[in-house]
Amino acid sequence: MTKKLGKQTVELKSRPVIAGAYSSVGKKEGEGPLGKYFDTVYKDEFLHKKTWEQAESELLRQTVFGAAANAAVPFIDIDYIFAGDLINQCTSSSFAIKDFGIPFFGIFGACSTIAEGLSLASMMIDGGFAEKTICATSSHFCGAEKQFRFPLEYGSTRTPTSQWTVTGSGAIVLAKDGDGPKITHVTTGKIIDLGVSDANNMGAAMAPAAADTIYTHLKDTGRSADFYDLIITGDLANTGSNLLLSLLNKQDVDISENHRDCGCMIFDAQTQNVKSGGSGCGCCASVFCGYFYKQLLCKKVKNILLVATGALMNPASANQGQTIPSIAHAVAIEG
């Protein structure tokens, strides 16, 4: 089996291409440091819909349209769409794409969803099952708070390690051929659970999973960390990012120079009152599609390892005192 490198990595010899991408975010995200890079900023958190849940579906729907338009690919040519989100039973995704008529694989990796989608979609293309696919995900601050935490009207105090769910969506068109950044390797995460059970400290829960996947990727590929111009994690935010650097240091891997975290970048933690930083499926997806994809296109960076992390818990598991199993999926991208 020639495509496998080590236990968790595959090499994609055909190098599927990112043919287009699109990002949409809410008002607060638009006011953050990356505001000018996002393709659409919605001022109205309802997107003219009646509920936050319907608003998130509309956000995702419009973002998928944007990605297809950006790649100049007619919908009829899309072989598969991979999508998932944080809302119970991933309904943001199913309602977003229900009228598209595209064969659909629902995926759930919490905030790691965009990398899980890219992993599966690029293997489908490399394996000869598809020529064009779309990967998409989203999150919405109001819908996520209502579902995972408290009614917004309570105005609950937030802990310093907590994260602010991003209202945002990212969608990516992958193609068999063409110009654009290429996906060269996929490293699929295994679940890591070191016993963190504080649902207000997702960064601490997810950092060990990110460290494990990055370390495994480097071992499997024989690359050193400085091969990558950037190693981008999804939403560890400040608390989790510090832990990640420290965990990798213990394994003699230093990514302090080339590490970036979408959860640290999307908001200004000093002025935007987001505590540790941003989170949510839409965080990594919108920052990658809005910012890093364009950095790749204009050749400001060449080699990227995109490592999206997910906390695989729910309110019931947290209330029952369970720990937070976490996962991180990585895709290597060459600009």
Add this chain to the structure above:
Amino acid sequence: MTKKLGKQTVELKSRPVIAGAYSSVGKKEGEGPLGKYFDTVYKDEFLHKKTWEQAESELLRQTVFGAAANAAVPFIDIDYIFAGDLINQCTSSSFAIKDFGIPFFGIFGACSTIAEGLSLASMMIDGGFAEKTICATSSHFCGAEKQFRFPLEYGSTRTPTSQWTVTGSGAIVLAKDGDGPKITHVTTGKIIDLGVSDANNMGAAMAPAAADTIYTHLKDTGRSADFYDLIITGDLANTGSNLLLSLLNKQDVDISENHRDCGCMIFDAQTQNVKSGGSGCGCCASVFCGYFYKQLLCKKVKNILLVATGALMNPASANQGQTIPSIAHAVAIEG
């Protein structure tokens, strides 16, 4: 692109093999018509755990162990595990497999999950990315009722079209080589939504998706319905099964002789008070692994089209008056 037949089907020339399978169910399922075929019947709905959610995880965990043992495959040789379930954020799956150390893809297709997993896993094997994979899913009556409907203690009256969520789990080991039934084709469903919004009539919501996938599969492959000894749907139950036959009849496809529905088979609707029949991710999975897989092994049937159906809604979408988007994924199996 030679692997694609039509818009939604791929042909797997390498024919991944079902190397093993295992089924576990609860007491009520064990008392049903298929009781003697299930590999394990748990009398205690808590499986010695403290909560129903933890019980479902334990059910899934033991079923995965069973499948690996049945296939005589050491865990270390499993390249990927695909799993998902009905509990919010698919925590039954993540807690079940968190200590396995196997690269994990979380999937969500509601009750279509087992077929979605088989689809992705068999393409991964055919594409050269894996030699052995596990696909697993589960559902638990008590956890599902609590989450989707009412507290069990209410003793709510059920409508005639409602379905009874199966306490059950199925897990399948797919391998590149070896003896056993083979997966020859995968037809990936698109979401179909004809406007049914009654959450107590999932069969009616899902039947059009099943009809669409079956019709598309036959068109894509050029096969007629009688090529298959059995066309097995996941959990349309009585209401949905009748609708399926009628929808396909309108397209001049007659599957009245070779259609079976796991939701109709797992309970005796007359004596077990399950209204329209069984449902849940674990319904199709446990009936396939417990009953049909063994029918294939002992050559009582040869060609099967397994069509698992899923209703992609949640309680919030139902309460907000939304319709029920549905999907059906099909895999063709040759014994």
